[in-house]
Amino acid sequence: MRYLLHQSQFKELHARQTYLYDIFHLYFVPTKSEGNFIVLVPLGRNYSNILFITGHTNFVWEYMLSHIHQLPERRVVITSCFGNIFRKFARDCEIYVPNFCQDLCPLRSGIPYGFQFDISDAELCFYNTPGAIEKRIHAAYKQLL
Known part of the structure; x- marks a missing residue:
């Protein structure tokens, strides 16, 4: 998980x-950045095959374009505007x-x-859902x- x-x-x-930490009860620490993104990973065991990415649409789009084929994760959760434009990447993960x-x-x-x-609102809903x-x-x- 990243x-x-x-x-x-x-x-x-x-x-x-x-x-x-509140959600996962894991400490996330910064590692080597990727492009213009700060990468946080949990200390200890990696519990899931999920990438969470948050940022303005143009930044997330550029990241996905350049990294989609190198992503180790098969599930990508994007918090950004104009979510439907990311449908292009749904054939890869x-x-x-x-x-x-x-x-x-x-x-x-x-x-x-x-x-x-x-x-x-998505992040609030994610936080509040048990x-x-x-x-x-x-x-x-x-x-x-």
Whole structure:
């Protein structure tokens, strides 16, 4: 499992690590960056074959174009606007995008929810859904076919 955060969101790094710890009960640490993304991986055992990537559409698109064939993960969960444009990559792996019937993935202040970064509704839903990681993904994201 890996979590990619675009470098433009560097100020959120510590808050995102806290968010990930709350969900998975694993400490995520930065490793070698890939393109313009900070790569966070859990310490210890790798529990799933999932890549989470968050960032503006153009940054995520560029990353996917250049890395899709090298990804070790077969499931990619994208938190970005205009999710349907990532359908192109669904022939190479499972792609999940926010499950809200709109093109935009608006962010709201995370402060009222206890987060020190602006958070999307998909990320809030993922956080609040109890159960296994797959159940959380299906509650907050839709698979592109």
